[in-house]
Every structure is written in structure tokens, then in C-alpha cells.
Amino acid sequence: MKRVLLSVTGTVLGVVALLGFKTESQLPTAAGGLPSAALPGSTAAATTTSPTSTSTGAPPDPSRTSTSPSAASAPTSVSYTGAAEQTRYGTVQVNITVSAKKITNVSLAQLTAFDRRSQQINSDAAPILLQETLAAQSVQIDAVSGASYTSQGYLQSLQSALDQAGL
Amino acid sequence: MTSPVDIRLPQRHIEHCMGTVFSFDIRSPGVDHADLKTVLDWLHWADQTFSTYQPNSQINRLNRDDVSVLDCAPEVREILKRCAELEDETDGYFSTQASGCLDPSGLVKGWAIQRASDMLRNVGSTNHCVNGGGDVQCIGSPQPETPWRIGIAHPLRPDHLAGTATGHHLAVATSGSAERGAHIINPRSTTSPDVVASVTLVGRDLATTDAYATAAFAMGTDAPAWIDTLPNYQGLVVFADGTQWCSPTLDSHH
Numbered sequence: 220m221k222r223v224l225l226s227v228t229g230t231v232l233g234v235v236a237l238l239g240f241k242t243e244s245q246l247p248t249a250a251g252g253l254p255s256a257a258l259p260g261s262t263a264a265a266t267t268t269s270p271t272s273t274s275t276g277a278p279p280d281p282s283r284t285s286t287s288p289s290a291a292s293a294p295t296s297v298s299y300t301g302a303a304e305q306t307r308y309g310t311v312q313v314n315i316t317v318s319a320k321k322i323t324n325v326s327l328a329q330l331t332a333f334d335r336r337s338q339q340i341n342s343d344a345a346p347i348l349l350q351e352t353l354a355a356q357s358v359q360i361d362a363v364s365g366a367s368y369t370s371q372g373y374l375q376s377l378q379s380a381l382d383q384a385g386l
Numbered sequence: 387m388t389s390p391v392d393i394r395l396p397q398r399h400i401e402h403c404m405g406t407v408f409s410f411d412i413r414s415p416g417v418d419h420a421d422l423k424t425v426l427d428w429l430h431w432a433d434q435t436f437s438t439y440q441p442n443s444q445i446n447r448l449n450r451d452d453v454s455v456l457d458c459a460p461e462v463r464e465i466l467k468r469c470a471e472l473e474d475e476t477d478g479y480f481s482t483q484a485s486g487c488l489d490p491s492g493l494v495k496g497w498a499i500q501r502a503s504d505m506l507r508n509v510g511s512t513n514h515c516v517n518g519g520g521d522v523q524c525i526g527s528p529q530p531e532t533p534w535r536i537g538i539a540h541p542l543r544p545d546h547l548a549g550t551a552t553g554h555h556l557a558v559a560t561s562g563s564a565e566r567g568a569h570i571i572n573p574r575s576t577t578s579p580d581v582v583a584s585v586t587l588v589g590r591d592l593a594t595t596d597a598y599a600t601a602a603f604a605m606g607t608d609a610p611a612w613i614d615t616l617p618n619y620q621g622l623v624v625f626a627d628g629t630q631w632c633s634p635t636l637d638s639h640h
Contacts, residue, residue, distance in 0.1 A: 346553030348588045348620040350632035353547045355537060360550065361411065361528050365520040365539030366562030366584055367495075373407040377539055378517055382409050385398045 295319075401426050404433045404495055406519030412506065413513040413528055421509040425502050432501075435459055436494045449487045465490050465497065468593070476601035476612075496559060496596025499523050503592075522558045523592040541583035541624050548630060549586070549622045557592035561585050561603035562624075581606050586622040587613065595619065 296318040355363075355377050363377040373379050397412040399422060408429065410422070437443045444462050447453045455463055469490050472480040482490045499518040503525060506514050513526030515534055524534040533552045540546040541562050551558045562584030585603040589595035598619060602609040610631045613621035620633035 346556035348551045350549040360537035362517045363537045364558040364560045367519045
């Protein structure tokens with residue numbers, strides 16, 4: 220069961236890694252700067268709910284559901300719900316289904332976006348326009364505004380470089 | 387075996403449409419491929435409907451008197467009505483008749499980008515940025531507590547920025563001759579305003595912001611004075627000689 224736990228933890232980390240992947244707005248020249256998963260190591264174990272053995276008299280785990288509890292020899296499919304984790308994208312909670320010591324499904328139990336209230340307050344602020352001549356590579360930007368480019372011109376545009384870094 | 391859910395953030399997409407490229411940068415989770423396809427299909431519909439390059443677009447059929455405005459899509463009437471208002475608001479510098487026949491292109495792209503952003507919001511995305519050929523509409527945040535930061539391409543110095551615009555709900559539109567040749571003409575003199583290299587306007591909603599940028603560019607050296615009269619817009623003008631003018635910063639708001 221320990222191996223299952225380890226692989227479950229690994230999958231949770233993997234999913235969170237996907238969420239944490241490429242979160243920085245990368246500059247065209249930024250290479251190898253991919254951030255790693257934002258999950259603190261000390262809380263990694265907490266993302267899985269420890270499964271309780273069916274043979275003990277332990278109280279049933281509410282987060283655990285067994286789809287074929289009576290078939291002792293048949294592979295039993297068990298779902299686990301991880302603890303809610305804070306990531307830079309909001310709260311993430313992962314559901315994992317294990318059957319015959321293999322993870323058969325991973326789904327999101329919870330994924331809330333950013334705090335909408337603080338965002339609303341932010342949205343009311345006027346945009347800030349600053350005049351500053353800068354080398355494009357020296358500043359972190361999310362997109363580029365410029366005189367209309369054609370499909371051909373796009374290839375040479377700064378926006379194209381940003382898109383390539385983010386794809 | 388069920389495969390794990392496909393969640394990739396940020397979600398980016400590039401779409402060729404309207405003779406340019408639309409870049410989508412979606413930071414909210416939950417926008418699936420079907421949602422995005424609905425937006426892209428709508429963009430292509432808008433292109434088919436309004437393009438002056440496609441012989442059977444509704445605009446070209448209007449120009450040939452093949453159809454009346456009443457036969458056109460409601461969006462066509464919406465655009466033409468807004469174009470007429472913009473012509474008033476800009477003292478005629480925004481014009482659908484500058485090229486000699488009906489051409490609402492000065493509004494259509496910015497309007498379509500803003501509409502694409504609205505469509506994404508309607509399917510649950512509260513954090514995204516849509517860039518259509520250099521005109522940008524953003525809402526929300528790229529990351530929590532972080533505003534979007536949009537670079538303004540320097541029209542005279544490749545790989546340089548002339549400024550930046552930051553905010554959580556902003557539209558940034560730039561008009562200029564830098565990349566597409568002198569495609570904007572002064573409707574009053576029918577000459578290109580070549581004293582100005584580019585005009586960038588920053589507002590909240592791209593349809594009007596983009597049309598205003600087009601008008602301000604056509605005004606040439608009068609652009610700064612006109613931008614100063616607009617209460618909710620800021621501007622950055624780069625002149626052909628490399629000098630710049632920028633709206634005063636709104637420090638009192640922050």
C-alpha cells in the first residue's frame with residue numbers, strides 16, 4: 220500500500236506541476252527558466268488521504284468510495300480526495316481513483332480561480348501608461364501592442380516571440 | 387483506462403484571421419476546446435461578414451448595392467451605427483469613407499477582439515488577454531495580485547518598447563505605419579500623416595480605444611491635444627523624428 224501511496228502522491232505532484240508549469244510570462248530569450256511545482260514538500264503527503272484497510276474496524280473514510288467492496292479477489296476501485304492546496308492559480312483539490320494498485324483516473328475535485336473580490340477592486344483602477352524606452356528583452360511583459368501586423372509580419376513581431384515562449 | 391484530465395495553464399492559442407494573427411492567453415481554468423472553438427468560429431464569421439477583401443462579404447455587397455442594410459446581419463447595423471457615432475466623436479477623423487467606399491475596418495477588428503474577450507468571459511474566464519494584430523484587450527490578472535503588463539512596440543527601434551501599459555482591465559491599441567505601410571489616410575487631406583510614427587491609446591474597451599487610436603493617428607501633430615480632451619484615455623505618441631509625447635500619469639488614482 221505504501222507504493223500506491225507514493226505513486227498517488229507522485230501523481231498529485233504531477234497534476235500540480237502541470238498547473239504550475241509555465242506560469243511566468245517568459246521573455247523571448249528566457250530559456251530553461253521553467254518554474255517547478257509550487258507545492259511545498261512538507262505538505263506533499265497531506266495531499267493524499269490515507270486509505271483505511273477494509274479489514275479493520277476503523278471508521279469509514281468519508282472521502283473514500285469503493286465501487287466493488289464485496290468482491291475480495293476482483294480489483295477494487297477506490298477513490299481518494301486530496302487535501303485542498305493553494306497554488307498561484309487558486310485552490311486545487313485532486314481526486315484519484317486507484318484500481319489494482321494502479322491509478323486509473325485523476326480528476327479535479329476543486330479548482331477555484333483567483334479571489335474574485337480582490338480582482339473586482341483591482342479592475343476598477345485606471346490603467347497606468349508609462350513612457351519608457353526599453354529593450355524588449357529587458358522587461359517582463361505579457362503582450363505587445365504595435366501597429367497592425369500582417370500574418371507575415373507577425374512572425375517577426377515581439378508578440379510572436381512571446382507566444383512561442385508560452386506555447 | 388481513463389486518461390488524466392487535460393489541464394494546461396496558461397492556455398495559449400494562435401489563430402490566423404482578418405489578415406493578421408490573434409493571440410489568446412487564457413489564465414483562468416475551465417475554458418475548454420469547444421468554448422475556444424466557438425470564439426474562433428465567430429471571429430471567422432466576423433471576417434467573412436465585414437472583410438473588404440472578400441467579394442461576397444456583406445460590406446462588399448452593400449457597396450455594390452446588392453443588399454440593403456436591412457438585409458444584413460444585426461452586427462452589420464450595429465457596426466455602421468457605431469461608426470457614425472465615432473465619426474462625430476472624432477470630428478470626422480474616424481471615417482468609413484476614407485478609401486472612397488464603405489469600409490468599417492477601422493472599427494471591426496478592435497470590436498471583434500473585444501467581443502472575443504467578452505465571449506471568453508461569458509464561458510467563465512475572468513483572466514485572459516486577447517491580442518489581435520497588435521491591439522490588445524485584457525481582463526483580470528495574469529497571476530493573482532499581478533496586473534497585465536503590455537509592452538508598446540517602438541515604431542522606430544525594432545526590439546524596443548516605447549512604453550508599457552499596466553492594469554487589470556485595459557485595452558491597448560496602436561495605430562501607425564510601422565508594419566503595414568501607410569494604411570491610414572487623413573480623411574480631410576487624403577495624405578498620410580507621416581509626421582507621426584505611431585499613436586497608442588490606452589482605455590478599457592478595445593472597440594472605441596482602437597477607433598480613437600486610428601483617428602488620433604490621422605490627426606498627425608494634433609493628436610496629443612485631442613487625446614488630452616478624452617477623460618478616460620491615455621495616449622503615447624511617437625513622432626517620426628523620434629520624439630515622444632505621453633499623457634500625464636494619473637498618479638492621483640493610485
